[in-house]
Amino acid sequence: MVRCLIVDDSPVFLAAAGELLRHQGITVVGVAPDSREALRQAERVRPDVALVDLDLGSESGLELAERLHLYAIPTILISTHSEQDYEELIAASRAIGFLPKTSLSGRAVVHLLGAATAPPET
Template sequence: MLRCLIVDDSSRFLDAARELLEIEGICVVGVASTGAQALKRVEELRPDIALVDIELGAESGFEIARQLHRQGTPGALRVILISTHAEQDYRDLIAGSPALGFVPKSALSARAILDLLERQG
Protein backbone atom coordinates (compact mmCIF):
# COMPACT_ATOMS: atom_id res chain seq x y z
CA MET A 1 0.00 0.00 0.00
CA LEU A 2 1.26 3.45 -0.94
CA ARG A 3 2.18 5.55 2.13
CA CYS A 4 1.43 9.26 1.83
CA LEU A 5 2.14 12.49 3.75
CA ILE A 6 -0.07 15.50 2.98
CA VAL A 7 1.43 18.98 3.48
CA ASP A 8 -1.13 21.81 3.44
CA ASP A 9 -1.97 24.78 5.65
CA SER A 10 -5.74 24.20 5.45
CA SER A 11 -7.01 21.81 8.13
CA ARG A 12 -10.25 21.39 6.16
CA PHE A 13 -8.35 20.29 3.09
CA LEU A 14 -6.10 17.97 5.12
CA ASP A 15 -9.13 16.23 6.62
CA ALA A 16 -10.97 15.94 3.30
CA ALA A 17 -7.92 14.75 1.36
CA ARG A 18 -7.01 12.20 4.02
CA GLU A 19 -10.53 10.78 4.05
CA LEU A 20 -10.76 10.63 0.24
CA LEU A 21 -7.36 9.01 -0.29
CA GLU A 22 -7.84 6.46 2.49
CA ILE A 23 -11.22 5.44 1.06
CA GLU A 24 -9.47 4.98 -2.29
CA GLY A 25 -6.74 2.77 -0.82
CA ILE A 26 -3.83 5.11 -0.10
CA CYS A 27 -2.48 5.00 3.46
CA VAL A 28 -2.12 8.57 4.74
CA VAL A 29 0.55 8.15 7.39
CA GLY A 30 0.54 11.79 8.46
CA VAL A 31 -0.14 15.42 7.72
CA ALA A 32 1.84 18.63 8.16
CA SER A 33 0.93 22.29 7.86
CA THR A 34 4.45 23.81 7.69
CA GLY A 35 7.73 23.01 6.04
CA ALA A 36 9.38 22.22 9.37
CA GLN A 37 6.59 19.79 10.27
CA ALA A 38 6.87 18.18 6.82
CA LEU A 39 10.62 17.60 7.19
CA LYS A 40 10.13 16.11 10.64
CA ARG A 41 7.21 13.88 9.56
CA VAL A 42 9.13 12.56 6.54
CA GLU A 43 12.04 11.63 8.78
CA GLU A 44 9.74 9.95 11.34
CA LEU A 45 7.21 8.29 9.04
CA ARG A 46 9.17 7.54 5.84
CA PRO A 47 6.24 7.94 3.41
CA ASP A 48 6.50 6.90 -0.24
CA ILE A 49 5.00 10.16 -1.46
CA ALA A 50 4.43 13.66 -0.13
CA LEU A 51 1.65 15.84 -1.51
CA VAL A 52 2.85 19.42 -1.02
CA ASP A 53 0.67 22.50 -1.48
CA ILE A 54 2.40 25.07 -3.68
CA GLU A 55 1.10 27.96 -1.56
CA LEU A 56 1.73 26.93 2.02
CA GLY A 57 0.90 30.10 3.91
CA ALA A 58 4.02 32.28 3.92
CA GLU A 59 6.14 29.33 2.73
CA SER A 60 6.78 28.16 -0.82
CA GLY A 61 5.81 24.60 -1.63
CA PHE A 62 8.58 24.63 -4.23
CA GLU A 63 11.18 25.32 -1.53
CA ILE A 64 9.70 22.63 0.70
CA ALA A 65 9.86 20.18 -2.22
CA ARG A 66 13.57 21.03 -2.64
CA GLN A 67 14.21 20.57 1.09
CA LEU A 68 12.40 17.23 1.15
CA HIS A 69 14.35 16.11 -1.90
CA ARG A 70 17.67 17.08 -0.28
CA GLN A 71 16.74 15.43 3.03
CA GLY A 72 15.59 12.10 1.67
CA THR A 73 17.33 9.15 0.15
CA PRO A 74 17.45 9.77 -3.61
CA GLY A 75 14.44 8.16 -5.25
CA ALA A 76 12.88 7.10 -1.95
CA LEU A 77 10.44 9.98 -1.43
CA ARG A 78 8.49 11.25 -4.39
CA VAL A 79 7.00 14.73 -4.06
CA ILE A 80 3.83 15.70 -5.90
CA LEU A 81 2.84 19.36 -5.90
CA ILE A 82 -0.83 20.27 -5.41
CA SER A 83 -2.72 23.55 -5.70
CA THR A 84 -6.13 25.11 -6.19
CA HIS A 85 -4.55 27.02 -9.11
CA ALA A 86 -4.18 25.60 -12.60
CA GLU A 87 -0.99 23.81 -13.61
CA GLN A 88 -0.24 26.34 -16.36
CA ASP A 89 0.03 29.06 -13.67
CA TYR A 90 3.15 27.29 -12.37
CA ARG A 91 4.30 25.18 -15.34
CA ASP A 92 7.93 26.45 -15.45
CA LEU A 93 8.35 26.32 -11.66
CA ILE A 94 6.94 22.77 -11.54
CA ALA A 95 9.26 21.67 -14.35
CA GLY A 96 12.26 23.20 -12.54
CA SER A 97 11.44 21.59 -9.21
CA PRO A 98 12.47 18.13 -8.00
CA ALA A 99 8.77 17.21 -7.75
CA LEU A 100 7.51 14.26 -9.74
CA GLY A 101 4.64 16.36 -11.05
CA PHE A 102 1.46 18.23 -10.24
CA VAL A 103 -2.14 17.32 -9.39
CA PRO A 104 -4.82 20.02 -9.02
CA LYS A 105 -6.61 19.80 -5.67
CA SER A 106 -9.93 19.59 -7.53
CA ALA A 107 -8.73 16.42 -9.30
CA LEU A 108 -6.95 14.81 -6.33
CA SER A 109 -7.60 11.09 -6.17
CA ALA A 110 -5.72 7.84 -5.76
CA ARG A 111 -6.07 7.31 -9.52
CA ALA A 112 -4.51 10.72 -10.32
CA ILE A 113 -1.56 9.94 -8.03
CA LEU A 114 -1.09 6.42 -9.40
CA ASP A 115 -1.33 7.67 -13.00
CA LEU A 116 1.40 10.24 -12.30
CA LEU A 117 3.61 7.61 -10.65
CA GLU A 118 3.12 5.24 -13.62
CA ARG A 119 3.94 7.96 -16.19
CA GLN A 120 7.18 8.72 -14.35
CA GLY A 121 8.12 5.04 -14.22
Protein backbone atom coordinates in the same frame (compact mmCIF):
# COMPACT_ATOMS: atom_id res chain seq x y z
CA MET B 1 -0.10 0.09 -0.77
CA VAL B 2 1.17 3.65 -1.28
CA ARG B 3 2.13 5.53 1.90
CA CYS B 4 1.47 9.25 1.62
CA LEU B 5 2.25 12.45 3.54
CA ILE B 6 -0.05 15.42 2.84
CA VAL B 7 1.24 18.96 3.41
CA ASP B 8 -1.22 21.86 3.31
CA ASP B 9 -1.85 24.88 5.50
CA SER B 10 -5.63 24.31 5.42
CA PRO B 11 -6.87 21.96 8.17
CA VAL B 12 -10.12 21.49 6.23
CA PHE B 13 -8.26 20.36 3.11
CA LEU B 14 -5.94 18.08 5.11
CA ALA B 15 -8.93 16.30 6.63
CA ALA B 16 -10.87 16.05 3.37
CA ALA B 17 -7.89 14.90 1.29
CA GLY B 18 -6.86 12.38 3.90
CA GLU B 19 -10.34 10.90 4.04
CA LEU B 20 -10.67 10.80 0.24
CA LEU B 21 -7.31 9.10 -0.28
CA ARG B 22 -7.88 6.58 2.52
CA HIS B 23 -11.17 5.56 0.89
CA GLN B 24 -9.29 5.10 -2.39
CA GLY B 25 -6.64 2.77 -1.02
CA ILE B 26 -3.85 5.21 -0.13
CA THR B 27 -2.36 4.92 3.36
CA VAL B 28 -2.04 8.44 4.76
CA VAL B 29 0.89 8.17 7.17
CA GLY B 30 0.93 11.84 8.10
CA VAL B 31 -0.41 15.31 7.55
CA ALA B 32 1.46 18.56 8.13
CA PRO B 33 0.47 22.24 8.02
CA ASP B 34 3.97 23.57 7.28
CA SER B 35 7.47 22.72 6.09
CA ARG B 36 8.92 22.18 9.54
CA GLU B 37 6.34 19.59 10.51
CA ALA B 38 6.47 18.01 7.03
CA LEU B 39 10.23 17.46 7.26
CA ARG B 40 9.93 16.08 10.79
CA GLN B 41 7.28 13.60 9.70
CA ALA B 42 9.05 12.74 6.45
CA GLU B 43 12.15 11.72 8.37
CA ARG B 44 10.11 9.74 10.89
CA VAL B 45 7.58 7.91 8.65
CA ARG B 46 9.44 7.81 5.29
CA PRO B 47 6.38 8.04 3.01
CA ASP B 48 6.39 6.72 -0.55
CA VAL B 49 5.15 10.10 -1.77
CA ALA B 50 4.39 13.57 -0.42
CA LEU B 51 1.55 15.77 -1.66
CA VAL B 52 2.62 19.37 -1.13
CA ASP B 53 0.53 22.49 -1.64
CA LEU B 54 2.35 25.06 -3.76
CA ASP B 55 1.25 27.84 -1.42
CA LEU B 56 1.86 27.03 2.24
CA GLY B 57 0.89 30.45 3.58
CA SER B 58 4.17 32.28 4.08
CA GLU B 59 6.16 29.25 2.86
CA SER B 60 6.82 27.84 -0.59
CA GLY B 61 5.77 24.33 -1.52
CA LEU B 62 8.43 24.44 -4.24
CA GLU B 63 11.14 24.94 -1.62
CA LEU B 64 9.72 22.09 0.44
CA ALA B 65 9.76 19.83 -2.64
CA GLU B 66 13.50 20.56 -2.99
CA ARG B 67 14.10 19.67 0.66
CA LEU B 68 12.02 16.47 0.46
CA HIS B 69 14.11 15.45 -2.56
CA LEU B 70 17.12 15.31 -0.22
CA TYR B 71 15.23 12.62 1.72
CA ALA B 72 14.53 10.78 -1.57
CA ILE B 73 10.79 11.32 -1.15
CA PRO B 74 8.95 11.84 -4.44
CA THR B 75 6.75 14.93 -4.28
CA ILE B 76 3.56 15.78 -6.14
CA LEU B 77 2.68 19.45 -6.04
CA ILE B 78 -0.99 20.32 -5.53
CA SER B 79 -2.88 23.61 -5.78
CA THR B 80 -6.22 25.27 -6.28
CA HIS B 81 -4.51 27.26 -9.02
CA SER B 82 -4.13 26.03 -12.59
CA GLU B 83 -0.97 24.20 -13.58
CA GLN B 84 -0.46 26.82 -16.31
CA ASP B 85 -0.09 29.49 -13.59
CA TYR B 86 3.06 27.73 -12.33
CA GLU B 87 4.08 25.64 -15.34
CA GLU B 88 7.70 26.83 -15.59
CA LEU B 89 8.29 26.65 -11.82
CA ILE B 90 6.81 23.16 -11.63
CA ALA B 91 8.91 21.98 -14.59
CA ALA B 92 12.06 23.36 -12.97
CA SER B 93 11.30 21.79 -9.59
CA ARG B 94 12.22 18.36 -8.22
CA ALA B 95 8.53 17.43 -8.07
CA ILE B 96 7.44 14.37 -10.04
CA GLY B 97 4.21 16.04 -11.08
CA PHE B 98 1.31 18.35 -10.36
CA LEU B 99 -2.34 17.74 -9.50
CA PRO B 100 -5.04 20.37 -9.23
CA LYS B 101 -6.79 19.85 -5.89
CA THR B 102 -10.04 19.30 -7.78
CA SER B 103 -8.44 16.30 -9.57
CA LEU B 104 -6.89 14.71 -6.48
CA SER B 105 -7.53 10.97 -6.34
CA GLY B 106 -5.78 7.82 -5.27
CA ARG B 107 -5.59 6.74 -8.90
CA ALA B 108 -3.93 10.03 -9.95
CA VAL B 109 -1.36 9.78 -7.14
CA VAL B 110 -0.52 6.17 -8.03
CA HIS B 111 -0.29 7.06 -11.73
CA LEU B 112 2.16 9.94 -11.17
CA LEU B 113 4.22 7.91 -8.72
CA GLY B 114 4.35 4.94 -11.11
CA ALA B 115 5.30 7.13 -14.06
CA ALA B 116 8.13 8.67 -12.05
CA THR B 117 9.53 5.36 -10.84
CA ALA B 118 9.06 3.30 -14.00
CA PRO B 119 12.24 2.19 -15.73
CA PRO B 120 12.96 4.05 -18.96
CA GLU B 121 11.65 2.43 -22.13
CA THR B 122 14.22 0.94 -24.44
